[in-house]
Amino acid sequence: MESQLATILKKNESKILSQWVEEQKKLGSTRVSNEDLISQCTNFLRLLIEGLQKNKSFSIAGTGWDPIRRCLDEVSRARGLLGFSPSETATFVFSLKLPIFSLLRQEIADSAQLTEETWNATSLLDQLGLYTTEAYQRTREEIIARQQEEMLELSTPVVKLWDGILALPMIGTLDSSRTQVVMESLLQRIMETGSEIAIIDITGVPTVDTLVAQHLIKTVTAARLMGAECIISGIRPQIAATIVHLGVDLAGVTTKASLADAFHVALARSGRTVTKVGGARSEKLRETRV
């Protein structure tokens, strides 16, 4: 027996649509604007009917169901970006069950046929509903990947403190791959700017593991091979303890407590000192003026 699902849906398209939209509003899809909701639903329902007309099977894996899968990709993506949870996103499809089932009860008198068609509809909608979850997750993964990339760019500024002195203020947890990227860009900048001293400040780094410590040491060694010197500053007491416990050898690496101390050393090594202009008197004068 041929499935009547497509024909029944086609005949009652506008009725299902309005019931479905109402159903979703009741379930609280208020974050999507009314227009968007209606256009999403209209589009989905049209593609569902087309899919049923074109495809013999109720499995959405086939290429015949491509258009509706793409439609769900977009809906899930939009909802993912709006901060919907996966189940809220899947509700888009599952909320269509009620209007369709009640319609089938009205349209089909024969109870065997009713069971058959209800089963077809439910299996199809379940697959589509699960598909939204997958699509939703893909969107989230894209977002996470993009944010990771952005964070990598954001958190790795190599700044020039003075002619010939660079600083790399590192913030946040260092993993091995991030450290590597940061270190490579530091060495690149050393070459581009011809800086002989680079300060790696790790004040904003909560923990350091063996791999990261080794990356730091490798960077210091590589910089030395290029003809530049690195100073590591801002090592917290806990990190100092970790480094000793891990047995990482920091001999040969200049370390300073704060960025200011490191900068002082850097200036001294490039033959410069910092002095107050005009001594104490002008200092006092400036204070009074302020």
Place this chain on the structure above:
Amino acid sequence: MQVTKTERFPIRVQSDVVVVRQKVRNWTIELGLSLIDQTKVITAASELARNTLEYGGGGEVELASLKNDIGKNGLRLIFEDQGPGIPDINLALTDGYTSGGGLGMGLSGSRRLMNEFNIESEVGKGTRVTVIKWK
């Protein structure tokens, strides 16, 4: 894992080592490796080609483009010789160990520069070193 392209080059004289470096450079550029990864692969190739020549008495290298099951691309280098072989591979892989006059960084260093490293050797038959860098 599938091999999409291969090429073989002899390593018989010192200038062959230079040729291998140049060929490997072209392949790494074609693969689209970053400058640092290019440098690592070429350096490893240089070390291994020299080993083939110095300790294996010459041999061959096979370059191959790889694509793994999840669509990742890579470059595989196989260095083969019919030389005396390595009696103790673990010892040969130790930093600073050398049976010749080198620094003993060739094998152990190349292993650190590549993603995958495999060495097979039979005394009296020869040595085969396989290394892979994934993009």
Place this chain on the structure above:
Amino acid sequence: MERIPILKLGSFLLVTIQVDMHDELAVRLQDDLTTKIVDSSARGVLIDISALDIVDSFIGRMLAGIASMSKILDAQTVVVGMQPAVAITLVELGLSLDGIKTALNVDRGMKLLRDSLELSEDENLAAGEANGEFESIHASDEN
């Protein structure tokens, strides 16, 4: 026979390596340089490797060899212009070339040589001792 040219600049020798070196060429350079140091009584050697896109253990060994041989012949060696990718690879390979002095470019290398010569010829070493650990990295504005 192919050779890498060695230029004489005052009391220094300058070698710019621009070819993809095979091992024999590297050995020949080592021999040529030591001969030239003695012949010209050079006090310093600058080796510019900014054009090299790899330094493997053999070239690394050659550089270290030149540095220690020239030291015996009373000349300082400075290796200049190593590319970041080359430096990272060398470290990963396990070579840190501890005995070799380095500088970012030929200018800086020249200054490093000049400063260390002045230091070693200076009768009054008090200043040098006081700043012992900063040796030869001073940017002296008089120069």
